[in-house]
Amino acid sequence: MENNVLRQRVEELATRVNGEVEESVGAIILKVKAPYIIETLTGAKNFPDAPCDFLHDLCGLDLVDHLEVVYQLSSLSGSQCLRVKAIVERENPVIDSATRIWQGANFLEREAYDMFGITFKGHPNLKRIYMWDDFEGYPLRKDYVIEPIEERNKVRQRIEGE
Amino acid sequence: MAVENTQELLLNMGPQHPSMHGVFRMVVNLEGETVTKIDPKLGYLHRGLEKLAESRTYSQFIPYTDRLDYLASPHNNWAYVQTVEKLMGVEIPERAEYLRVIFGELARIASHQVMIASTALDIAGWTAWSYAFRDRERILDMYEMTAGSRLTVNIMRIGGISAEPPAEFWPALKAFLDDTPEMLEEYYGIFLGNEITQGRLKNIGILSKELAENLSITGPVLRASGVNYDVRKAAPYSIYDRFDFNVPVRTGCDSYDRTLIRMDEIVESIKIIKQAVRDIPEGPIMAKVPKVIKPPVGEVYHRVENPKGELGFYIVSDGTTKPSRVRIRPGTFINIQMLPIVALGWKIQDVVAIFATLDAVLGEVDK
Amino acid sequence: METLNNLFLIIAAAIRSLFADPHSVWANLTMDVINFIIVVVIIVLAALILILLERKIAGWTSQRTGPNRLGPRGWFQTIADALKLMGKEDITPAGADKFIFKVAPMIVFSLPMMTLAVIPYGNGMAPINLDLGIFYFLAISAISTVAFLMAGWGSNNKYSLLGGMRAVAQMISYEIPLLFSLLGVVMITQSFNLGTIVEAQKTIPFIILQPLAFVIYIIAGLAEVNRAPFDLVEADQEVVAGPFTEYTGLRWGLFFLGEYGNMTAVSALAATVFLGGWQGPMFLPGWVWFWLKVGIIIFFMMWVRWTFPRIRVDHLMHLAWKVLLPLSILNIFLTGFGIYIYRFVMGG
Numbered sequence: 018m019e020n021n022v023l024r025q026r027v028e029e030l031a032t033r034v035n036g037e038v039e040e041s042v043g044a045i046i047l048k049v050k051a052p053y054i055i056e057t058l059t060g061a062k063n064f065p066d067a068p069c070d071f072l073h074d075l076c077g078l079d080l081v082d083h084l085e086v087v088y089q090l091s092s093l094s095g096s097q098c099l100r101v102k103a104i105v106e107r108e109n110p111v112i113d114s115a116t117r118i119w120q121g122a123n124f125l126e127r128e129a130y131d132m133f134g135i136t137f138k139g140h141p142n143l144k145r146i147y148m149w150d151d152f153e154g155y156p157l158r159k160d161y162v163i164e165p166i167e168e169r170n171k172v173r174q175r176i177e178g179e
Numbered sequence: 180m181a182v183e184n185t186q187e188l189l190l191n192m193g194p195q196h197p198s199m200h201g202v203f204r205m206v207v208n209l210e211g212e213t214v215t216k217i218d219p220k221l222g223y224l225h226r227g228l229e230k231l232a233e234s235r236t237y238s239q240f241i242p243y244t245d246r247l248d249y250l251a252s253p254h255n256n257w258a259y260v261q262t263v264e265k266l267m268g269v270e271i272p273e274r275a276e277y278l279r280v281i282f283g284e285l286a287r288i289a290s291h292q293v294m295i296a297s298t299a300l301d302i303a304g305w306t307a308w309s310y311a312f313r314d315r316e317r318i319l320d321m322y323e324m325t326a327g328s329r330l331t332v333n334i335m336r337i338g339g340i341s342a343e344p345p346a347e348f349w350p351a352l353k354a355f356l357d358d359t360p361e362m363l364e365e366y367y368g369i370f371l372g373n374e375i376t377q378g379r380l381k382n383i384g385i386l387s388k389e390l391a392e393n394l395s396i397t398g399p400v401l402r403a404s405g406v407n408y409d410v411r412k413a414a415p416y417s418i419y420d421r422f423d424f425n426v427p428v429r430t431g432c433d434s435y436d437r438t439l440i441r442m443d444e445i446v447e448s449i450k451i452i453k454q455a456v457r458d459i460p461e462g463p464i465m466a467k468v469p470k471v472i473k474p475p476v477g478e479v480y481h482r483v484e485n486p487k488g489e490l491g492f493y494i495v496s497d498g499t500t501k502p503s504r505v506r507i508r509p510g511t512f513i514n515i516q517m518l519p520i521v522a523l524g525w526k527i528q529d530v531v532a533i534f535a536t537l538d539a540v541l542g543e544v545d546k
Numbered sequence: 547m548e549t550l551n552n553l554f555l556i557i558a559a560a561i562r563s564l565f566a567d568p569h570s571v572w573a574n575l576t577m578d579v580i581n582f583i584i585v586v587v588i589i590v591l592a593a594l595i596l597i598l599l600e601r602k603i604a605g606w607t608s609q610r611t612g613p614n615r616l617g618p619r620g621w622f623q624t625i626a627d628a629l630k631l632m633g634k635e636d637i638t639p640a641g642a643d644k645f646i647f648k649v650a651p652m653i654v655f656s657l658p659m660m661t662l663a664v665i666p667y668g669n670g671m672a673p674i675n676l677d678l679g680i681f682y683f684l685a686i687s688a689i690s691t692v693a694f695l696m697a698g699w700g701s702n703n704k705y706s707l708l709g710g711m712r713a714v715a716q717m718i719s720y721e722i723p724l725l726f727s728l729l730g731v732v733m734i735t736q737s738f739n740l741g742t743i744v745e746a747q748k749t750i751p752f753i754i755l756q757p758l759a760f761v762i763y764i765i766a767g768l769a770e771v772n773r774a775p776f777d778l779v780e781a782d783q784e785v786v787a788g789p790f791t792e793y794t795g796l797r798w799g800l801f802f803l804g805e806y807g808n809m810t811a812v813s814a815l816a817a818t819v820f821l822g823g824w825q826g827p828m829f830l831p832g833w834v835w836f837w838l839k840v841g842i843i844i845f846f847m848m849w850v851r852w853t854f855p856r857i858r859v860d861h862l863m864h865l866a867w868k869v870l871l872p873l874s875i876l877n878i879f880l881t882g883f884g885i886y887i888y889r890f891v892m893g894g
Contacts, residue, residue, distance in 0.1 A: 042266060042478070042479040044479070044480060070392075071395065073395065073482070073508070074506070076493065087493065089480055089491065089493070093408045096414045098414075120520075121513060124512060124515070124516050125395075125513065146221055147221060147225040148225070149222070156230055188707075197783050197786060198782075198783040198784065212708070212859060300783070301783045303775070303777070303781065303783060303855050305852060306607050306608040306852050306853060309609060309610055310609065313609055375775055375854055376855050378858055379855060379857075526858070528859060531783050
């Protein structure tokens with residue numbers, strides 16, 4: 018029942034931000050383009066009767082032809098959940114930072130930057146968080162080349178040989 | 180209040196430091212003993228679990244989840260297998276659900292005991308530390324009886340649970356549950372009731388309700404700031420809607436309440452386990468799951484109430500035997516964000532205590 | 547019993563009688579050397595026994611086994627540890643102030659030797675019978691502050707420096723209530739001489755006349771020797787090991803010896819001033835009584851250490867300046883008042 022209210026709100030929001038509404042395994046997904054993200058998130062935060070005002074998670078996602086930033090929104094006052102997906106280009110992945118809305122996005126955006134190379138405009142301290150500062154490449158992208166197994170075996174043989 | 184001709188001391192705490200709970204590192208600016216800036220540096224235990232998941236099959240990834248929050252490994256297994264089950268639409272047998280609840284809540288108790296112990300240790304209460312570890316040992320023994328290992332238990336499977344607890348498990352569990360009130364009294368007596376402890380923890384590191392919500396804090400830390408939110412109640416997963424338990428909430432917002440709320444949660448966990456033991460039906464412990472797990476194309480997000488915060492798994496499946504993307508939402512990784520904000524202006528001692536009450540486990544923070 | 551009681555005095559007299567003139571310079575010098583050796587042996591033995599005892603008590607309070615592998619019930623553990631420490635490489639950090647760095651542990655170790663020299667271990671058994679015993683004791687023990695600061699500064703390590711600074715703040719603050727708590731006893735006995743003070747406790751130990759002073763002394767004494775709950779100087783959760791962070795091998799061992807020596811010295815003074823020193827029922831020799839009393843206080847200190855968590859740094863200062871100091875002044879006032887009433891009643 019509540020899901021219907023939420024669904025209605027999401028559809029209203031979707032028309033405002035040129036988004037698409039999808040559904041997968043019981044969850045409502047709102048797909049928007051990167052420039053609309055702040056408007057979408059603010060809108061979702063202020064839904065009149067089912068506010069999705071708690072940023073639960075934020076992560077990157079590589080779909081080969083484009084990247085996505087996935088926001089899992091929920092609320093501390095109800096069971097409503099909304100998944101917002103922002104489509105960013107692969108070549109020039111730039112999106113507005115959500116830290117202005119939720120301070121909690123700080124580390125999460127740094128992680129997405131670290132793993133996918135997505136630049137968050139307006140982030141207070143956009144640096145790599147897990148990998149070291151001069152690390153090259155973005156490990157969770159699909160085109161990231163992990164060390165081929167032959168290379169690793171060479172190292173292994175050398176260590177075992179000694 | 181800076182005096183002229185003084186200089187701030189830049190202190191590098193960690194990754195090798197007695198109170199950094201593993202390999203956490205923070206660069207601290209000190210004005211005398213007062214902290215003026217904290218810069219947490221993560222990644223010393225980063226193993227790239229999300230990347231590893233992409234080259235493992237769905238079942239192969241279960242043992243890796245043990246290494247997330249290694250103090251409550253059944254819970255991580257549980258979160259992951261439930262996510263996969265949700266994606267595949269598998270119904271699991273009743274008995275398995277009850278066993279999962281029992282092991283999950285045991286893990287919660289063990290994790291909270293370690294939290295109490297390590298908080299005690301971080302303010303030099305050595306004896307309280309050894310008391311809590313002494314009692315946690317009994318939970319580890321119960322793990323060992325059932326699953327064969329003590330820390331990284333790897334007990335859950337997609338579709339059920341790996342092993343039926345042996346006959347000696349149930350009396351051990353009963354004895355443990357009966358002894359727990361006495362244990363808690365002991366912790367309170369030696370540690371939390373102590374005047375010095377209260378001086379060290381009360382009114383230190385205030386995390387206001389608004390800030391907690393804004394910072395996406397979850398778990399006991401959130402509830403100690405006066406927010407009544409627990410996934411087990413708000414969006415019940417597994418069979419939590421069948422049990423009668425309370426969500427402990429405290430409004431002190433300080434280090435002391437963040438510690439005390441763990442004691443309350445142990446009491447509630449005991450209640451849940453008692454009900455689960457009473458109601459557990461006979462039956463199979465594994466559902467009929469195909470040998471090769473091949474979920475349909477789609478994506479699913481599932482979150483559970485981990486002892487330290489909410490643990491979420493976001494799995495994107497492309498219809499093959501390996502996930503296209505596994506996203507782990509670690510609770511303490513996000514909770515740790517409060518440290519540079521809340522701990523400012525306190526003494527370096529208090530920062531250590533605040534960090535302890537966050538109960539960060541670096542396996543989960545660094546993934 | 548009389549023989550046993552005066553055993554050491556008889557031995558001393560025997561040694562002196564080996565010389566033609568028992569009070570010649572050479573005889574005195576020999577006795578001084580022997581006394582010196584005895585004090586060193588006391589410190590080393592105290593450290594060896596106390597470290598093991600500490601670990602046993604720790605195990606007992608926190609319900610674990612403690613050392614139990616080496617020798618019968620693990621009694622040789624500290625000896626093995628000491629041997630291991632001697633074999634360790636002595637590292638001086640590159641950036642250290644070498645002279646200060648090296649000299650600090652020696653000072654820390656030598657101070658308890660100097661203080662223990664004035665304690666009367668039995669009737670007439672003070673190695674040095676100083677008229678200003680208490681005064682000397684407090685003056686010497688105050689120097690250890692400097693040694694800790696030297697270690698902290700000389701190591702050129704930020705944790706050491708923080709620890710050194712804490713040591714200065716803490717030890718200077720607690721020096722004052724410590725001193726004031728002893729003044730009541732001095733007022734009653736009209737003497738700084740430790741021997742006289744023990745003699746004055748023939749009928750009634752001063753802990754009964756000065757209970758408040760005793761409590762203040764124990765608290766301030768704990769802080770003075772940096773024992774938990776006042777071990778902020780070497781708080782390993784915050785400043786790793788404080789001034790000792792950079793020390794290795796025997797130098798670090800010297801700090802350890804110094805710490806346990808200081809603890810013995812503070813307990814010995816407490817036993818002398820408040821518990822009646824070697825005075826006790828005659829079924830045990832005086833020096834046994836003395837060490838029993840010291841042992842009780844040391845046990846109490848260890849018990850406290852393994853029970854209480856560490857105090858906060860501002861509470862530490864608060865306790866010293868706002869609680870202990872006024873209380874000790876009050877105690878001096880009450881003592882004076884009591885002495886006046888006593889004189890009034892007795893003197894008519």
